[in-house]
Amino acid sequence: MGLVVLGAGLALAGPAAAADQTIAFQNYSYSATPTTIKTGDTATFNGSFMSHPLVWDANNFATTNTGSSRSFSFSQPGTYLYHCQIHAQTQGMVGQLTVVADQHPAAVSFGVSPSPRAGQPVTFTYTGSADPDGTLTSWQWDVDGDGTFETTTVAGTVANTYANPGTVNVHMRVVDDSNEPSATATQAVTIAAAGSGAGGGGTGGSGNSGSRDTTAPQATLVKLSGLKLTFRASEKASATATLRARGKTIAKGSAKAKSGAISLRFKLTKAGRSILKPGQKLKVTLNLTLRDASGNRRSLKKTVTVRRT
Numbered sequence: 001m002g003l004v005v006l007g008a009g010l011a012l013a014g015p016a017a018a019a020d021q022t023i024a025f026q027n028y029s030y031s032a033t034p035t036t037i038k039t040g041d042t043a044t045f046n047g048s049f050m051s052h053p054l055v056w057d058a059n060n061f062a063t064t065n066t067g068s069s070r071s072f073s074f075s076q077p078g079t080y081l082y083h084c085q086i087h088a089q090t091q092g093m094v095g096q097l098t099v100v101a102d103q104h105p106a107a108v109s110f111g112v113s114p115s116p117r118a119g120q121p122v123t124f125t126y127t128g129s130a131d132p133d134g135t136l137t138s139w140q141w142d143v144d145g146d147g148t149f150e151t152t153t154v155a156g157t158v159a160n161t162y163a164n165p166g167t168v169n170v171h172m173r174v175v176d177d178s179n180e181p182s183a184t185a186t187q188a189v190t191i192a193a194a195g196s197g198a199g200g201g202g203t204g205g206s207g208n209s210g211s212r213d214t215t216a217p218q219a220t221l222v223k224l225s226g227l228k229l230t231f232r233a234s235e236k237a238s239a240t241a242t243l244r245a246r247g248k249t250i251a252k253g254s255a256k257a258k259s260g261a262i263s264l265r266f267k268l269t270k271a272g273r274s275i276l277k278p279g280q281k282l283k284v285t286l287n288l289t290l291r292d293a294s295g296n297r298r299s300l301k302k303t304v305t306v307r308r309t
Helices: 270-275
Strands: 002-004 010-012 020-026 035-038 042-046 054-056 069-074 078-084 094-100 110-113 121-126 136-142 151-153 157-161 166-176 185-191 219-225 228-245 248-265 281-292 297-307
Touching: 020 035, 035 042, 110 166, 110 185, 121 166, 136 157, 151 157, 219 281, 219 297, 248 270, 248 281
Parallel strands: 020 042, 035 094
Antiparallel strands: 002 157, 010 069, 042 069, 054 078, 078 094, 110 121, 121 157, 136 151, 136 166, 166 185, 219 228, 228 248, 228 281, 281 297
């Protein structure tokens, strides 16, 4: 078959830490606060501890008052508060670190389009959720059903052409930025003979060719960075989105019809410019709607944090 790729337990940090968050301090303030890391990651403080002794509010670690760099790792989730022993009261030199458990993607699934026929390419597209505490970095596929993930892609799609009709159990899984694989999603994909009616594509199939499209597009891997929203669309679709806070629409954005990776940039409304000041973070409600050429639409609503740069 031809394959085409488309697309409380705390300790001083050791060398095996998964990732590092740098927190610099000077001029009576800490950078990157509040900040969030995962269990097993490290937080490295850089600055003069003699001038600004580091104290953990809950005595998680001993006071650090010498040197200029110290790293800490955290094996238990929680909120950890810290401050400068000398300037917490007079200069407000305090900080907060939130540690979250490293989790697997919440749900893994994929769709099949168009309905497979022998000798014709078919595309498998990831339709599962984003990683709840990080980023998905690769997708692993077993499109020939032999039980081996023979293909890895850096996007959530892969294409294959089946030479003969029949049924194949297709498997896929994802890997996140902590190099953790998800559970495996499996679909029994039926390949119809060339020139015959379309075969069944499992629960993610697109239905019989020639029938009216009734499948609404789906957005996955939704991520907000500043006022830029990125996601993946399961099919070609236009997108509209709003951000709402305090009962008002603070930003709007839209994108032209496209499939796969899509990005749109929000434009602040008058109310948004008043509520969200430069450099400020704010919890908002994201409303995202996708609409395809057949008029099918699907909406997504979730709470996110936006920061105006």
